[in-house]
Amino acid sequence: MSLLKRIRKSFGTDPGSKPGHGRGISARGILIFQHTSEVIRAETLLKLAGFDVAVKGPPPEIRTGCDLAIEFPVISQLKVLQLLQQERIRPLHVLPLQDVLLEPVNLFHAKDFGDYLMVRAANMKITLSKADLRIVNVSGGGCPDVPYLADQLLGKRLDEAPEPRSLGSTLCGYALQLAFEELRRRCPG
Amino acid sequence: MSWLIVGTVPYEGFPLIEGKCNVLKRRLRFGDQSVRISRGTPALLATACLTAQALGIEPPSALLCGDIGRGDGSRRIYEYLVREIPDCPNDLFVFHYLQPDVDWHNRILCRLEELPTTPILIADAGYMYVAKMSGFAASYDLFTPDAGEVAFLADESAPHPFYTRGFLLQEDDRVPELIQRAYQHENAARHLLVKGRCDYAASADGILAKICDPCVEAMEPIGGTGDSLTGIASALVQGGRSLAEASVQAAYVNRFLGLISSPTPAFSVADLLPALPRALEMGLPQSNHIRRHEF
Secondary structure (H helix, E strand, C coil): HHHHHHHHHHHHHCCCCCCCCCCCCCCEEEEEEHHHHHHHHHHHEEEEEHCCCCCCCHHHHHHHCCCCCCEEHHHHHHHHHHHHHHHCCCCCEEEEECCCCCCCCCCCEEEEECCCEEEEECCCEECCCCCCCEEEEEEEECCCCHHHHHHHHHHCEEECCHHHHCCCCCHHHHHHHHHHHHHHHHHHC | CCCCEEEEEECCCCCEEECCEEEEEEEEECEEEEEEEECCCHHHHHHHHHHHHHHHCCEEEEEEEEECCCCHHHHHHHHHHHHHHHHHCCEEEECCCCCCCCCHHHHHHHHHHHCCCCCCECCHHHHHHHHHHCCCCCHHEEEEHHHHHHHHHHHCCCCCCHHHHHHHHHHHHHHHHHHHHHHCCCCCCCCEEECCEEEEEEEECCEEECCCCCCCCHHCCCCCCHHHHHHHHHHHHCCCCHHHHHHHHHHHHHHHHHHHCCCCCCCCCCHHHHHHHHHHHHHHCHHHCCCCCCC
16 A cells, blocks of 8 residues: 555545544543543633543543543643643543553653753753753753743753743653753752 | 755744745844744754855755744644645755644645655654654654654654653663664654764664764753754755765764864853864865855
8 A cells, every 4th residue: 555545544534534543653642530520621621722632431441430531632741731730620640542551751860961960851851050050951852842941941040940841831841840850859959 | 956944943923934044143044034043943954054055055945933832833834834835846854843743744744745756854853753653754764863762763652752661761772772673663764863872873774874983972961962963964965965874974073063162061052053164074075065154
């Protein structure tokens, strides 16, 4: 089958059909809640904010008594969680749909450059000057909020810099938040 | 022979623009608009422009829009591409910092495949993520991941580097194994240029070259040094080199860029760019045709 045919097949007959339902890896994630009422509130909130979400039955492996979950675009995880947090809605679990056993990376890697310390979480790295605890660099990542977050963080002291999660929108932004927290843990000031 | 670099800039409200750009006083200029060269697509564009100038080839066109992570600017670019690709006779497309969206990605790839001659396709950053996520990574000619991102390519289940499974986490000495696994699962472009402590040029046939020297440790934390590598490689491809040659030579040039600049981890990629003409002379064989120019 030619590539073109495969692509068209992945679209199905409707060119506007949802992504991730054909070839490839699902670009969707799921939010699991304790109560159905939270699912309904969260769905309303996320739809009003313009997110492409759908209420589904959760996979049996992670069913905890609730019968509903919300499917959402996984790349927007950080923004989705921010919106829910503003309304004090806390999901029990946030998982990529591709494989419900996948979990975010939770290992940090630190590299000492003498006068500077770099911490990496997943694909994001943040570096600070040990002398004055100012953030001197942000590298890695590939989502469009990374250059924006770098602009907001660079030159600021670790204790006065905004948390990446308050400004970011994507999984790269979320990974940068984890690296930022680890840096704060290692350099409490 | 024209080529297009597609990406976003981190400024809300920055309009969608397409056109030639040039580098002047640490800024990238497009007509009356300009952006700072700090990292991301402006860094890729700046190195591509300067390398093209040094090689004496046509500079790239840029297709840019402001996006701070909400995906609005990326969607405007996607819509524009789907509409304009049939009338857009580029030989090379370089896709960069864009919000991953599988549906839009597939529409764009479909349009590119419909062209009478399929252009060369290079992807890095968010667009490399979505190319892998879509299952059509093999339709691309070159990806330029770092060691962590090659672990993501190697993980057939991960929709984003954030979800790369622990047993595949970045370890520089495991890069060859990760490359092999990425090809096994058809999650790699025809060529890979993996940047890290040692850089690797690879294809489905295996590792083509391993480049470890000169090694400048401080390059790793500097934002934009991966973007500069992609910019140099893209210009070399556009200049007529094979993907394998361009990958190896770009790796050397980017390393010389670090060596000449003697950076600290607090440097910006813009601090490195004045050294690019000299790095090209040192990193490219038969480089007597390199043109010197003001930065």
